[in-house]
Amino acid sequence: MPFVAATESIGRHVMDVSENWGRSCIFLFRTLGQAVRPPYQFHLFIAQLLHIGANSTLVIALIGLFTGAVLAVQGEYTLAKFGATAYVGSAVALSLIRELGPVLTALMVIGRAGSAITAEIGIMRITEQIDALRSMAVDPLKYLMVPRLLAGIIAVPLLTGMFITVGIFGGYAVAVGLLGLSSGTFMTQMISAVSSLDVYSGFIKAVVFGFIFGWVACYKGYTCGFGAVGVNRATTQSVVTASVAVLVVDYFLTSILTRVFME
Amino acid sequence: MISIRNVSKRFGPQVVLDRVSLEIEAGKATAIVGPSGVGKSVLLKLIMGIMDPDEGEILVCGENITRARSEHEKNEIRAQLGVLFQSAALFDSLTVYENIAFPVEQRFSLAKEQVHKKVIDTACSLSLERYLLSYPEEIPMGVRKRVGLARALIMEPSIFLFDEPNTGLDPVVGQEVYDLINHCRERWGFTGVVISHEIPEVFQVVDRVAMLLGGRVIECCSPEEFIRTSNLAVQQFMKGLTDGPIKIQ
């Protein structure tokens, strides 16, 4: 009966996936509920902002710099075919602001801080520290998840802003310094091509990605299985799920935002 | 004070607790004993409401913790509990001092000096002064247990749930912990549950002993009766014999 077995296995899989979805949504709503309920613990939030945000600045700046630089080289190569090298500035800025800034920042933060958050919360789960919090009438969602979720929503857009700024600088340095484009052309073309709507769309993406990052990292840690293997699996799943989610959501957001802002 | 009524708990096919009923009266302490893996720790987690039973209900001070709809309602019941976990479950990112201060800081809005005084008082009563600035990873298991105990006692809870407070402690410190528990009994009127493998030492701090076996309470009586009972499983357990109704699994 291979057909029955296959159907059964597909059915079980679908049920698992929808159950997981349901649970993660309940988890999210309860965390958001705790976020608006006083007392507010700012020092926990600041500590997470430091961990997720401030400690990522160096690596984000480095990636931003080289992304901008490589965009300038690639842009010059492509645009030269159309005799349009004057537009390198616009190409670099638009790609960074609309697409690469938010996406690469999010992926980097997921790899660096998302895995760390999942592992930390997962270990707290398996060593009964989360149970201990609950036994002391302290809600783990409020104490652990709220600061991380909010810090993600704030830190990713800020880091994205930095990524883009440094990236444009890198692009400028390569285009003007190495490829010999005129500085005036680079700047004027860039300024005339980029509208505030491009910046809004990049910003909205960054906020959404920050939210996805915090949600997935916390949820995977909170539902971690037993032992070292459980933490291992949770961390892997956290990074994979969040990265895939960011890229999928990116496609839909881009389509929607482009359509909305065109009108 | 704590009523456990027909509580069952299963993990997949494994039945850990099978319609367990137990009354723990106000001002009385009950020891729960039984072989490893019978579900003593699980029973404690059911009482604190961090696991939900499959059947039955548990009342803590007349409040039904198994029926509580939200975590918020459960927290009101949990505010009366002082819990020591079997693994101590200290927060490993906080120092011993911060661990002991944690419940006070989270639940009351006291001034820093008041918190400090409470922490120092509690730490002194458990001889923990020299460890206050260490992290849990840096201190021996026996000390961690005492820190867990301090964290439970600092709130002066009306109900204590101690999961093996003495395991991993040397005999001298172990006796000190028993003295401390007795001291708390006199001071606050100890209501609670102490899980322990130390028979008969644990009898000096409890009024009743309940033995779990095969998911059920097979004996629940005073320590004197427990020692003299004719129940074969209890006899075997007390004497540590390998022959008898208790099979090593």
Ligand SMILES: Nc1ncnc2c1ncn2[C@@H]1O[C@H](COP(=O)(O)OP(=O)(O)OP(=O)(O)O)[C@@H](O)[C@H]1O
């Ligand atoms: N979260 C869980 N998921 C699945 N099974 C569990 C879980 N917690 C406990 N168990 C199982 O329940 C049984 C009872 O565990 P418990 O920790 O209560 O034993 P115990 O009586 O405290 O033993 P010990 O004296 O060794 O501490 C064990 O077989 C354990 O494998």
Ligand SMILES: [Mg+2]
């Ligand atoms: Mg146990």
